[in-house]
Amino acid sequence: MGSAESSSVEIHDRVDERDEAAEFAVRHAELARGYGGNGDPDDPALVQAMQMVLHIPKVDPPARSALLAAAAAAAVAVCLDSRSGPGGDWAARYLAWKRSRIRKVARRARGAQWVAAGEVEGVTIEVDGAQARAFVPGPIGAIDPRIRKLQIGGTDLAHDDPGPPDPELPVLWVNAALEMSVGKAAAQVGHASMLLAGALPVAAAAAWADREFRCAVRDADERQWAQVSAEVAAGRAVAVRDAGFTEVAPGSMTVIAVAPRR
Template identity: 85%
Template sequence: MGSAELSGVGTDPEIRDDQAAFAARHAELARGYGGSGDPDDPAMVQAMQMVLHIPKSDPPARSALLEAAAAAAVAVCLDPRSGPGGEWESRYLAWKRARIRKVARRARGAQWVGAGEVDGVTVDVDGAQARAFVPGPVGAIDQRIRKLQIGGTDLEHDEPGPPDPDLPVLWVNAALEMSVGKAAAQVGHASMLLAGALPVAAAARWAEREFRCAVRDAEPRQWSHLVAEVAAGRAVAVRDAGFTEVAPGSMTVIAVPAPR
């Protein structure tokens, strides 16, 4: 992942004084990511853990769950506790300024309740719930999270209909056939890239909507059009490092901002 900047997206001429703290957090996100190599000690590799609530008897719609995951990831990054002087700042910056990783797990019942006690942000989209946690070393993951399964459960692709025209859309590369966990991590990357690429005033307006977004699958013909939008500076793309499921450099998600 890297920094990005969108062209053709307007901004307000001034930022109100009461937005200064948000502006500082946004500026850090907009600087991009350190991209440094991994530490010598594997236990010190930094990652953001995410948990998807997938009850056995009544699982959520895949698209809604991915929308919740995307919103939760960027919400952690722009939460006041991740900003200057905040209680999460040092953990957040250690992760953001290194090589960005996210790991999505699943939970149900008491597992989900326990996960809610660990520092992070939960987002609910139409009954689909996901929680993103304050990043940290993989060797020091809270036991309530560490014990949760990373794979083993997937969700059928649904047909949620046309996206809300007032929301940004995160288009998932359908040709890659990613699992729901992999896709959750990728849309989390995309929401971060999009927020950082937006002018601060536009990002603040998105924050007021709790980072709501639409997640949709893009078939090959539509994907080609979206890639052209990235080249024109009107969208941002996630290119995966290739640690799991997809080849290194694969373009996994393209985020298109909401209209002005």
């Protein structure tokens, strides 16, 4: 009797795993199709954007590289969350954004502001003590007031040197020559994580999801940037080219995402 019950549970678990894998594959296929194409609506209040919040306390702020890694992981986590898939609570809002011009807006929070931000629908990721939260996208005219009141600029973090990245993690190389603010860089690495996840085979993307989309973010100097740019040209990496609305010139290549080699 016991062995029959055990066998039934094992079969049920395998069915659940297959169902979850199939549902993830559908969400991944949507991401892999790319985004944009619908343009912006005539009403500026209906322009779609994903809001992001970076936790930057006044005392002991996080390392810039870790905070950007958390932001990158949070952005792609929203995209591949089950709630963004067919029939999910976030699906309509996610697809309306994804099929428009992709925009992300990064804000900063501390203390009670950060606690309040955690009550708004989204995903929080922590990397080495740094925390970032990405929210379900929507029209900029309907931003939750707990997020709208947060500052977009005004605080930056010093560049840090965390050492060589873990070879088992994707690396998002930030173009240091552009001198982007931490908020701008957060939006750009969020674009990069989405592009990379869509470019990966579905099994590799699922394995990355199991690790909460952990990645490394590093500044690329002129020599390193030339090397990773060659990877893009060879089809072994993906690049973010910015529309140029803020901080950088249109068409600037801001971040290059390189998948792990093993």
